[in-house]
Amino acid sequence: MTETSGTGAVGDLDRVLADLRGLSEDIESCAVLSEDRQLLSSSHASAVDRERAGALLAALVDLSDRTAREGGKDHASQLRIDTEGGHLLVVRLDGGGALAATTGPDARVGLVLYDMRNTRGEVDRVLAEGVGQ
Amino acid sequence: MKKLLRRLVLLGAIAGGIYAVRAYLRGEASATESVQMVLDDGSTRSLASNTAEGREFADMARRIVEIGL
Numbered sequence: 753m754t755e756t757s758g759t760g761a762v763g764d765l766d767r768v769l770a771d772l773r774g775l776s777e778d779i780e781s782c783a784v785l786s787e788d789r790q791l792l793s794s795s796h797a798s799a800v801d802r803e804r805a806g807a808l809l810a811a812l813v814d815l816s817d818r819t820a821r822e823g824g825k826d827h828a829s830q831l832r833i834d835t836e837g838g839h840l841l842v843v844r845l846d847g848g849g850a851l852a853a854t855t856g857p858d859a860r861v862g863l864v865l866y867d868m869r870n871t872r873g874e875v876d877r878v879l880a881e882g883v884g885q
Numbered sequence: 886m887k888k889l890l891r892r893l894v895l896l897g898a899i900a901g902g903i904y905a906v907r908a909y910l911r912g913e914a915s916a917t918e919s920v921q922m923v924l925d926d927g928s929t930r931s932l933a934s935n936t937a938e939g940r941e942f943a944d945m946a947r948r949i950v951e952i953g954l
Contacts, residue, residue, distance in 0.1 A: 780953060783954035794954055795954055796954070805949060805952055808945055809949060809954065815941060815945070816942075819932075820922065820930075823924070823930060825924040825925055825926060826925045827924070828924055829923050829924065830922070830923035831920070831922050832920070833920050833946035834919050836918065838950040840950055852949075852954055853954070854949060854950045
């Protein structure tokens, strides 16, 4: 189940994320984080869980950007973290937001990242249309 | 002579014990998690989770994977 915090362009993210999950069966959950670090779409139904997941993801994306800047770069465009319980994958969006997904430990991570990069354009388009409305 | 040998064996056992404990502790802290970043210029950077920086990423990622997004 995917819950969104609004309608229109933000609501359209549901469809895009559902398509991504349909395309990449290894994805267990996925979300879109806006440029201002708001969780726009998430698999969580509970507001508390959404808030918690959003805060953690926002902190992680900020940390990756800070690490990139410390290394003399502008930002991180992709992040892959392998943990014992599974993988966390983050792809940066054009506007500064992020598309993130979690998978199980045995996922074909390269393939998931490929699908996420392909979906990024669609997420960017939906967000841009939302801004223009 | 026998006494010296006994002491040497004892010293060897102690040194072996210390080495074993150190190896065990190092094994516990070894990197079972990893962080890979692709930066905006296409370069990549890897961080092992047994470094302070990598641990910060891994801790957050572990929690996110646990609760889902």
